[in-house]
Amino acid sequence: MMKASLHRPSKAVIDLAAIAFNIRQLSAHLPQKTEKWAVVKANAYGHGAIEVSKHIDPLVDGFCVSNIDEALELRSAGIGKKILVLGVSDLAALPLARKGKVSLTVASLEWLDLALTAEEDLTGLNFHIKIDSGMGRIGFRDSQEAQEAIHRLQAAGAVAEGIFTHFATADEVDHYKFEAQLARFHQILSELDSVPPLVHASNSATSLWHSETVLNAVRLGDIIYGLNPSGTVLELPYEFKPALSLVSELVHVKEVEAGADVGYGATYTSKSQEWIGTIPLGYADGWTRDMQGFDVLIDGQRCPIVGRVSMDQITVRLPQAYPLGTPVVLIGNSGAETITVTDVAEKLGTINYEVVCLISDRVPRVYKD
Numbered sequence: 001m002m003k004a005s006l007h008r009p010s011k012a013v014i015d016l017a018a019i020a021f022n023i024r025q026l027s028a029h030l031p032q033k034t035e036k037w038a039v040v041k042a043n044a045y046g047h048g049a050i051e052v053s054k055h056i057d058p059l060v061d062g063f064c065v066s067n068i069d070e071a072l073e074l075r076s077a078g079i080g081k082k083i084l085v086l087g088v089s090d091l092a093a094l095p096l097a098r099k100g101k102v103s104l105t106v107a108s109l110e111w112l113d114l115a116l117t118a119e120e121d122l123t124g125l126n127f128h129i130k131i132d133s134g135m136g137r138i139g140f141r142d143s144q145e146a147q148e149a150i151h152r153l154q155a156a157g158a159v160a161e162g163i164f165t166h167f168a169t170a171d172e173v174d175h176y177k178f179e180a181q182l183a184r185f186h187q188i189l190s191e192l193d194s195v196p197p198l199v200h201a202s203n204s205a206t207s208l209w210h211s212e213t214v215l216n217a218v219r220l221g222d223i224i225y226g227l228n229p230s231g232t233v234l235e236l237p238y239e240f241k242p243a244l245s246l247v248s249e250l251v252h253v254k255e256v257e258a259g260a261d262v263g264y265g266a267t268y269t270s271k272s273q274e275w276i277g278t279i280p281l282g283y284a285d286g287w288t289r290d291m292q293g294f295d296v297l298i299d300g301q302r303c304p305i306v307g308r309v310s311m312d313q314i315t316v317r318l319p320q321a322y323p324l325g326t327p328v329v330l331i332g333n334s335g336a337e338t339i340t341v342t343d344v345a346e347k348l349g350t351i352n353y354e355v356v357c358l359i360s361d362r363v364p365r366v367y368k369d
């Protein structure tokens with residue numbers, strides 16, 4: 001893990017009140033008895049799993065993470081609500097899950113056999129059965145195997161607490177594949193002789209744009225951080241507030257003559273006398289080399305990133321001289337200008353999820369609420 005650089009002005013500012021606001025917005029638009037589970041895997045999409053989970057704990061029914069270590073991190077921080085591990089767990093997770101009261105996912109009979117070899121008695125363990133209704137990643141593809149898994153769990157003293165699936169295309173305009181997956185999930189449920197109590201299928205996109213299919217729990221990730229899971233494809237149906245901004249300061253400002261090269265590879269040459277500012281953040285912070293040519297915001301103005309992005313620094317062209325310590329916004333607002341996480345994703349040809357996950361441990365997270 002990279003050491004957080006505390007004595008450097010580059011910081012991710014996390015607005016916990018915005019995350020709480022976003023969950024309240026969803027709660028107001030989803031059926032009241034639908035359980036709301038917050039997905040806080042990958043350090044809460046880079047926002048800080050412990051701080052985020054503690055803040056929103058009163059507003060949600062449980063938490064989803066991707067592996068046992070993420071679950072235990074929350075338990076150590078005092079989170080007492082239900083936690084579900086969404087991925088396939090290492091067998092070493094079984095005793096840890098029992099001790100930490102963490103629910104695990106069963107996605108195949110082959111895995112369950114290995115688990116039963118490792119721990120004959122699964123008493124005290126809770127499981128959710130994962131159905132692959134068309135995503136093609138993990139899960140049972142037919143009802144007989146899922147039923148068999150439920151029976152084996154019960155025979156070993158475990159509780160089949162839930163059953164769930166995951167949609168591949170809920171964030172798209174075309175509903176055809178979504179409808180096929182939903183139909184397949186309902187068909188599998190109808191073929192089971194006992195359905196576990198918690199049935200869930202909805203991620204953010206499904207909760208937003210297919211809210212008729214929320215069943216009895218939803219798993220809310222991207223949207224609680226104020227990010228649109230479709231990027232720019234679908235409009236959000238109601239208001240959400242972005243929770244993360246990325247800020248820094250100018251640490252060096254210089255005037256260069258026409259024809260001066262800037263950065264590795266001399267990929268930028270000034271056309272006239274120009275002001276060049278340096279910002280202490282680079283690809284080791286998750287601001288990748290592809291960000292060359294994008295903008296940052298200074299004093300309410302867009303300033304282009306000129307020259308290569310280095311490991312620890314970027315250079316920008318300034319409209320005028322600015323003193324050291326002048327605030328720089330890489331993601332967020334400055335005056336009337338805004339750069340969103342999705343804007344950065346568009347520049348990189350990726351999705352907003354990846355942009356926030358890429359912000360490395362070196363960037364301290366600072367919380368406000």
Ligand SMILES: *Cc1c(COP(=O)(O)O)cnc(C)c1O
Nearest residue numbers: 039086166203204219220221222
């Ligand atoms: C990550 C994940 C989610 C959350 O997805 P969002 O699009 O961020 O809401 C829900 N369910 C599963 C199985 C996931 O892996």
